[in-house]
Amino acid sequence: xxxxxxxxxxFLCNWCSYGAADLAGVSRFQYPANIRIIRVPCSGRINPKFxxxxxxxxxxxxxxxxxxxGDCHYIEGNLYARRKFALLKSQLEYxxxxxxxxxxxxxxxxxxxxxxxETARHVVDSVKQVGPAQHFIKMQAQVA
Amino acid sequence: xxxxTEKIRQAAKRLLSEKRVxxxxxxxKGTVVFMNEPFLAKIPEQADQLVWDGNCGxxxxxxxxxxxxxxxxxxxxxxxxxxVIHLLENQIKRxxxxxxxxxxxxxxxKRRIQDGMNGREILKAEDTGQNVRIYGSDFEQTLERxxxxxxxxxxxTHKNPVIYDELLGEPVEENQIDRYEDIRRIESMLxxxxxxxxxxxxxxxxxCYACRNACPACFCPTCFVDESKxxxxxxxxxxxxxxxxxxxxxxxLAGRCTDCGACERACPVGIKVRLFTKKLEKEVKExxxxxxxxxxxxxxxxxxxxxxxPEPFLG
Numbered sequence: 001x002x003x004x005x006x007x008x009x010x011f012l013c014n015w016c017s018y019g020a021a022d023l024a025g026v027s028r029f030q031y032p033a034n035i036r037i038i039r040v041p042c043s044g045r046i047n048p049k050f051x052x053x054x055x056x057x058x059x060x061x062x063x064x065x066x067x068x069x070g071d072c073h074y075i076e077g078n079l080y081a082r083r084k085f086a087l088l089k090s091q092l093e094y095x096x097x098x099x100x101x102x103x104x105x106x107x108x109x110x111x112x113x114x115x116x117x118e119t120a121r122h123v124v125d126s127v128k129q130v131g132p133a134q135h136f137i138k139m140q141a142q143v144a
Numbered sequence: 145x146x147x148x149t150e151k152i153r154q155a156a157k158r159l160l161s162e163k164r165v166x167x168x169x170x171x172x173k174g175t176v177v178f179m180n181e182p183f184l185a186k187i188p189e190q191a192d193q194l195v196w197d198g199n200c201g202x203x204x205x206x207x208x209x210x211x212x213x214x215x216x217x218x219x220x221x222x223x224x225x226x227x228v229i230h231l232l233e234n235q236i237k238r239x240x241x242x243x244x245x246x247x248x249x250x251x252x253x254k255r256r257i258q259d260g261m262n263g264r265e266i267l268k269a270e271d272t273g274q275n276v277r278i279y280g281s282d283f284e285q286t287l288e289r290x291x292x293x294x295x296x297x298x299x300x301t302h303k304n305p306v307i308y309d310e311l312l313g314e315p316v317e318e319n320q321i322d323r324y325e326d327i328r329r330i331e332s333m334l335x336x337x338x339x340x341x342x343x344x345x346x347x348x349x350x351x352c353y354a355c356r357n358a359c360p361a362c363f364c365p366t367c368f369v370d371e372s373k374x375x376x377x378x379x380x381x382x383x384x385x386x387x388x389x390x391x392x393x394x395x396x397l398a399g400r401c402t403d404c405g406a407c408e409r410a411c412p413v414g415i416k417v418r419l420f421t422k423k424l425e426k427e428v429k430e431x432x433x434x435x436x437x438x439x440x441x442x443x444x445x446x447x448x449x450x451x452x453x454p455e456p457f458l459g
Contacts, residue, residue: 047376048391048392048395049368049376049377049388049392050376052376052388052391052392053376056378056384056388069451069453069455070451076449079449079451079453080446080449082449082453082455083431083432083445083446083449083453084446085457086427086431086453086454086455086456086457087395087398087424087427087428087431087446088395088457089456089457090423090427090456090457091391091394091395091420091423091424091427092391093335093338094327094330094331094338094423095338095339095342095387095391095420095423096333096335096336096337096338096339096340096341096342097339097387097391099335100335105457105458106458107458135339136384136387137384138378138382138384138385139382140378140380140382
């Protein structure tokens with residue numbers, strides 16, 4: 001397993017963290033390439049279904065990032081999201097679907113390219129420490 | 145129990161003959177032992193079919209969403225809280241309702257009784273309020289009622305209705321009890337133990353969705369399990385699909401579940417599905433100080449926010 005590299009799904013808010021990823025790119029900050037970005041209009045768009053679906057399809061980690069509370073493009077989307085995330089993470093860890101370290105949340109503004117690269121490194125590191133996801137992957141064929 | 149039955153019948157007769165309501169939602173005797181069935185009395189003569197005893201565990205608030213006309217409903221503590229949730233979520237108007245509040249001393253868990261019978265069949269049961277008398281073809285037995293209550297009733301802290309137009313009995317004493325002992329036990333497990341625990345828990349699930357159908361808070365026009373294109377929740381009984389269902393069902397009830405136990409009661413294979421919802425109930429209480437359906441002027445916790453909300457998920 002020494003050459004195992006985790007697959008991490010990152011849900012990034014269009015207005016901030018996605019911009020931060022862009023900024024990190026144009027600024028040539030280095031961060032690991034394990035992250036698959038999915039652009040969402042707001043962190044409030046994140047439905048628990050998305051996170052469970054990512055895990056079911058074999059993602060080793062999930063990272064959700066949005067605007068800092070108070071800076072939402074839609075005024076309050078991330079403030080609602082915050083309550084959902086708090087309950088979601090505790091419930092996921094309570095039921096044992098995800099070990100601590102597989103699921104990450106952060107607030108990153110579009111000016112924080114360095115923070116984006118740092119957080120990406122941190123997320124990849126901690127997912128690597130937990131190891132490959134094995135248990136919550138759907139083995140049966142998808143029935144349409 | 146006889147007195148409640150009498151009082152419900154009287155109230156129903158009065159309300160129906162005065163044309164104060166179009167229907168009274170209550171229970172009538174079921175055809176199977178320990179099972180009363182929900183019943184809508186629409187004319188005064190039907191009121192005599194209404195009964196009340198320890199087998200009225202189904203949450204009648206389930207029938208309220210989108211109901212038209214005026215309705216009287218017999219509501220125990222948990223039902224009344226579910227009614228408050230319906231009012232907050234605009235599923236029914238307060239003016240439409242006439243709530244017959246019933247202080248509740250807990251509902252009987254038929255599984256607990258049947259488990260102790262060694263396969264002997266119970267043909268008849270009577271709930272006297274203190275005892276449960278059971279009758280079979282060759283035996284007769286008296287059981288202590290308090291020993292055979294539903295698990296959620298044992299730890300209930302809102303036995304008296306929180307909202308009513310008429311209270312049909314003297315309020316009963318409320319429990320001061322630690323509701324979350326079992327949840328803390330699971331929380332203290334290792335991640336691997338938790339996973340195995342919940343895997344075993346939902347293993348018998350046949351995805352019949354009885355828990356969803358029995359739940360008063362599950363009234364979406366299209367349930368997430370029935371969605372297609374995109375289909376986020378698979379329809380197979382693959383453990384990941386089953387788990388997704390149970391997880392999301394509980395998540396949709398965050399801050400809305402009143403722990404009435406209707407889901408667990410409805411489960412044909414006896415899964416303790418309340419272990420999912422109760423954890424969220426605990427979290428909501430600890431993080432946002434909210435108890436579902438207790439106050440009528442409080443926004444549901446996921447429908448509001450505070451600027452200083454805690455962020456335990458960061459990092």
